[in-house]
Every structure is written in C-alpha cells, then in structure tokens.
Amino acid sequence: MIEHKIIFTGTTGAGKTTAIAAVSEITPLNTDVRNTDPEVLKAMTTTGLDYGELTLGQNEKLRLYGTPGQQRFDFMWKVLGRGALGLVILIDNSQPRPLEDLDAYLDGFANLISEGACVIAVGRLDTHPNPGLDVYSLHLEKRNVLCPVIGADVRDATQVIQLLELLLLQLESKTGVSNP
Numbered sequence: 001m002i003e004h005k006i007i008f009t010g011t012t013g014a015g016k017t018t019a020i021a022a023v024s025e026i027t028p029l030n031t032d033v034r035n036t037d038p039e040v041l042k043a044m045t046t047t048g049l050d051y052g053e054l055t056l057g058q059n060e061k062l063r064l065y066g067t068p069g070q071q072r073f074d075f076m077w078k079v080l081g082r083g084a085l086g087l088v089i090l091i092d093n094s095q096p097r098p099l100e101d102l103d104a105y106l107d108g109f110a111n112l113i114s115e116g117a118c119v120i121a122v123g124r125l126d127t128h129p130n131p132g133l134d135v136y137s138l139h140l141e142k143r144n145v146l147c148p149v150i151g152a153d154v155r156d157a158t159q160v161i162q163l164l165e166l167l168l169l170q171l172e173s174k175t176g177v178s179n180p
C-alpha cells in the first residue's frame, strides 16, 4: 500500500470540509465550530483541520487533510503541509477577488507546489462564470506555475475523486512516484 498525504486548501466556504466528507471512507474528523466572523456567511467554519481517508485502486491510500480557510489560521498551513506530496486548491468563484485568493494559496504553499503536485479546482462556475478557466490558466502561466485548473462541484464525490486522480497523475509525471 502506497500512502500519499494530500492537502485541501482554499477560500473559506470553497468546500474543503465538504470535499473531504464527500469521499472519505472513514467518518471524517473535523474541527468546525460555530462561525462568529460576520464576513463568513456560513454557520460553521474549520479552525484546525479536516481529516479523511480514501483508497484508490488496489494499493493507493490517500490521507486527506483540510486546512482552515481563514487567513488568521494560516500557521496551520505550515503544520499541515509538512510531508505532503499533493495540494488541491479550492477557489470559490462567487467571491469578489478569486484570483487574489488563488495567489494567497500559491504563495502560502509555494514549496509544496514546486516539490510535489498541485491541482486547482474552481467552484460555483455555473452561477459565477467569471473569471473563466481560461483567465485562471493565463494567470498561472504568468506566474510560471504548472498546475491544471478545472471546474468542480465538491459536493459531488465523483468530481472530487476525479480531482484526486488528476493530482496523482501530476505527481507521477513530476516525481516518478507510481504504482509498482
């Protein structure tokens, strides 16, 4: 069994907790508390981490960690990023400045992105089509970041699994890590 540590990060409300709960085969651990931040329009928010597990194929076990989205918990990004090989950045396209949100996570996880693999998933494209995926691709190109960017609804387990499979493909091509 090969194990990979994968981190889900991204904007508050983009759905890190939702994504991990959608695919985890164990009861996911979460540290959500009642939200008291008026800027966060959600009842609950993650203050520490999320954790879930998913087995893909015969022998790949993914340990899925979710970070808190709120910047005031960004000390947890370093803690959780240790030993990780893959990063999923979730962006909420209904936010006022989603490209700036993306930049914060690209900067915060620059080491993991250069040493491991990364996939960017943009949510709520159906109701908020702008910026479109082409704008994201251009933005990444300008920043010299090699990450695929796709649209995804993380409430749908199938789409979350597709994201993770894409991430593992990146990892294989970049680091040579693959199934024996």
Ligand SMILES: Nc1nc2c(ncn2[C@@H]2O[C@H](COP(=O)(O)OP(=O)(O)OP(=O)(O)O)[C@@H](O)[C@H]2O)c(=O)[nH]1
Pocket (backbone or CB within 6 Å): 010, 011, 012, 013, 014, 015, 016, 017, 018, 019, 042, 044, 045, 046, 047, 067, 068, 069, 070, 123, 124, 125, 152, 153, 154, 155
């Ligand atoms: N309408 C709609 N709702 C979505 C979509 N993606 C996620 N959601 C909802 O958005 C909310 C996301 O909440 P969480 O999973 O708690 O988000 P989070 O990223 O863990 O947030 P923090 O822990 O506070 O940083 C959930 O209620 C999801 O059902 C989408 O594409 N469309």
Ligand SMILES: [Mg+2]
Pocket (backbone or CB within 6 Å): 016, 017, 018, 045, 046, 050, 066, 067, 068, 069
């Ligand atoms: Mg959360």
